[in-house]
Amino acid sequence: MRYHRAVAGRASAQAALETRRSIVRAAADLTSVEGLESVSIGRLASILEMSKSGVIGQFGSKENLQLATVELVFAVFVERVWEPVRHLEPGLPRLLGVCRSWVTYAADPPYPGGCPVDQMTYDVDGRTGAVHDRLAEGRAQWRRTLVREVRRAVEAGDLPPSTDPEQVVFALRAIVSGITPSRALDGDAPLEQWALTAIRAVLGLPPQR
């Protein structure tokens, strides 16, 4: 009986973890399409064919569910954008690699909608609270990573010495983030190519590659 309960305990703890993952994943997908505000506990319950208390019980509050969703979309971002290129040589080679994987991620995101990080940024930008703070923190970390990479490229002589890393990183983020709304509202266009062309321009590199 103790054994049985222990096994059942492990099995059900595992099942609970899987349920938790499926809830967060559904929340991320729904956020990518309709935004954070549309992700209600009732809608998730309906999508996942669970009760509302089954959805919220895993997290205790909607805010905790949102925080878990933020962590998931950050992890996916790192896995898709940073991991594939982290082995490249620091400086311009890795910076250009990041830009390519980043643009690919934005143009063909692993969600039914656009990048949930950008969506959430708009959803929380006028508010306060833990979700806003965690999102700002993650964005700041990504910004610092990019600034460091630009700085290395300048020091290596691969970018003009007049380069302002902070300015360039602002431009890079804007250009990549511009892909999602264009894709959703402006009709078909070679957005990936347009973005890469713009990126080379703000880096002060000659066109093409």
Added chain:
Amino acid sequence: MRYHRAVAGRASAQAALETRRSIVRAAADLTSVEGLESVSIGRLASILEMSKSGVIGQFGSKENLQLATVELVFAVFVERVWEPVRHLEPGLPRLLGVCRSWVTYAADPPYPGGCPVDQMTYDVDGRTGAVHDRLAEGRAQWRRTLVREVRRAVEAGDLPPSTDPEQVVFALRAIVSGITPSRALDGDAPLEQWALTAIRAVLGLPPQR
């Protein structure tokens, strides 16, 4: 009595128009801060110290109120960004003028939050309906205006003949739209200057001015 009623009729029609304007203005302000989804009839009623039926009665439905809000923010955009420079010489002079007024509008918007057009773009990009369609239409019109201006600048020899007007306009829109989220979440920075620097880069113009 007929006269009195006629006067009262005019006066109250005017009052109704003013009420209508104040509702739409409050909706635009609230949209700029919290997004379209947070603009409920009840919240507007509370802000304006009216009854809910007084708010919605002017429009018949929430969708019509949203459409009226879209028209207002488009009108404000044209007034702030296009009108100040429409007298400039078509081509590069007017294009640079537009970029300046546009960046100023984004960096110091006439709303308590950021530009409602960008906010609404994220709010409706995963949906269908009249608000989505009107927003897409307005965005397309602005895009065509910019493309025309870039094309003129190329034809006048003020921009490189290799310029792809559609690509450049994608980049311009992304850069200006990047100001709002940065302002809200990334802390103090010379965003206006960064944006103008990036704009010159994607236009293929030398730095500074």
Added chain:
DNA sequence: CCTACCGATCGGTAGG
């Protein structure tokens, strides 16, 4: 423009 009301949905809790 108002009061009074409709059914639906919201986040969350009690109790199991």
Added chain:
DNA sequence: CCTACCGATCGGTAGG
């Protein structure tokens, strides 16, 4: 993980 429920708020309507 469930059912059953809470008060609050949603968009909208009836009737004036």
